[in-house]
Amino acid sequence: MRKLLMFSVFGMIFLVSCSKNEEPKTNSDVMLKEPTKQEEVTAKTPEEEGKILIENASCLTCHKENEKLIGPSYQDVAAKYTDADIDQLADKIINGGSGVWGDVMMSPHPGMDKENAKKMVKYILSLKK
Template sequence: MKKLVLGAVLLTLTMTSCSDKKPTETAVESNVMLEEPKPVDTAVSSAKSGTLTPEAEGKELLEGMDCLSCHKVDAKLVGPSYQDVAAKYSEADIDMLAQKIIDGGKGNWGDIPMTPHAGMSKENAQKMVKYILSLRK
């Protein structure tokens, strides 16, 4: 009898571990991050095709990241609006702003820190900054 029960348990475990698992809820629905975000450099395929301007690529990169949870184009959310950033900085600040996206920061716009994006390339961060600066009124 013990062998029969043990066999049934092992069979159930084998079938469960080999079955096609599909999540029942998404990370957004449960408000829990299920996996580490992929680096931006591999996440944007159309930007790699070379058919977009750096500003358009930057816009795509921003939309594929977590930036929109804290920033909006024309209104302050948690962080400053992109238009406010564009009004404060110029093209001479592209490298500095790109590094801030990568390293994160605190203090320039208040006490709430900006999350670092350490897996992002400097080139992609610069494209994002170029898009933001293109929103200057």
């Protein structure tokens, strides 16, 4: 009986010490980290800037460059769209959407600047094979 009591007490201590009482992050909290000065200096083209923006945003949670994750790969997106679709795709990054690649909805990024979204799209379209 004493062992059971000790096990229960240590189990409760372990659970309490491992739990965190922080607010869950929203899309806007993890959406976009500003590039550092070094990144701004080394990025010369909109495509390079777009790649940096993607790497610092929440995009890689659902997308990969060359394979499907939750959403389509960037290469699949590049194969489907052209430069004529840059505005439409930038709006989709900002507003979210669903139905084009299946039933899973893409989360909106309402705090995203449209020019930055366009740079991201230009980088994705540059991956066209």
